[in-house]
Amino acid sequence: MTKHTDTLVIGAGPAGISAAITLQKAGIPNIVIDKSSFPREKVCGGLVTNKTLKALMRLLNVRDPRRLKETFADHSDTVEIYDKNKRLTCSKVSKYLRFVKRNRFDFFLVKQYKSLGGTIYENEKNYQADFSKQEIRLTDGNIIYYDHLIVADGALSVTGAALGLPGQEFSFCIEAYAPKTQIKNHDRTKVYFGIIDNGYAWVFPSGKEVCIGLGGEYDKSVSYIKKLKAFLEQLKIDPESCRIRGAFVPSGKVNDQSSLPENVILAGDAGGFIDPIYGEGLYFALSSGIAAAKSRISSPKSFKNKYLKMMAGHIKMISHGYRLKKIFFKKRIQEIFKKRLGGKDSFVSFYCDNQVSTYRYSYSALFSLYIDYKKRVFIR
């Protein structure tokens, strides 16, 4: 049997499914395929900042975040920053940090798509694609022809490689979960410097558990498992009692999509869209997925061109963050940063609310952020 659809979406993670939901709402025929069946596991700290929440609310036409309460496993209004095991700051933030369990969150989004009448082929492990003919042969032999293709198959993007794109530069993140009862002040969001080079470690509240992880620019000479086990021991958690899992994430060097045909785009991790410093990808997954769908809705003939224009602000932000990361994680800069940060609780609150949570200040505007913070402190 053959089928024709306007847009084929490969990958039903947050990037692909947000594109599909947006297309479905606009009445554009679309089909999603994913190699997994949902609910499925996804290694992720699950941090949802305010900007991600806003993107989610836009996607689902929700005005009151309380309507999404069940989607979240936890929230936190306190951020602590550490140098190894020495606490440098403890700050209240006014923009709550929320946390999801990805198996539940991604399944929730897939259900939203299905409830709109969307078509998803799950567990599609052996489909065959012929991109020159714009066709996909599913495992059961059925063929789908498409006009537009949204590739959202994650950081390792097999599809991106098949389309001829060079591999991305990666970071690597690894994490474990432990019962909350094993950690003091478990409702706080904790960030640790000095645990891993070119990155950071974290402890995030996650329902009845905490998510403990670390990540940074990928270096094949580093044993990430050893580093995480040492970090767990520092927290007085027996590493042998935890299941440890890791995954690659884009490093923040956005994929150059210029060689792709005009009817094909990459979204989410597949496109390299991630915050280079925090490794936060959910915001970019949702934003790029929505942008992909809107580009198809408004400009079917110049789909990729429109998409890259819509993503230009994000791409600029990520590129600046990538350059800053190269400086920020230099050993000498880290030492100065940690020395100066001690006790600056109100600055960390301001930074979290106005940069991490909202991107009100971009990476190229951090000097203005500091000046504005000083003014506020002075005025008070």
Ligand SMILES: Cc1cc2nc3c(=O)[nH]c(=O)nc-3n(C[C@H](O)[C@H](O)[C@H](O)COP(=O)(O)OP(=O)(O)OC[C@H]3O[C@@H](n4cnc5c(N)ncnc54)[C@H](O)[C@@H]3O)c2cc1C
């Ligand atoms: C340890 C760790 C911690 C993280 N913590 C955070 C965090 O706290 N907050 C945050 O915002 N981000 C975090 N991230 C990043 C975040 O997980 C990703 O940026 C986000 O999942 C990207 O969404 P996506 O839809 O692009 O890709 P994915 O979520 O990876 O989804 C890709 C989908 O494509 C499917 N797929 C893969 N290959 C194929 C194929 N060949 N054919 C069909 N389907 C395929 C997969 O089954 C999957 O469903 C973390 C990442 C890691 C590894």
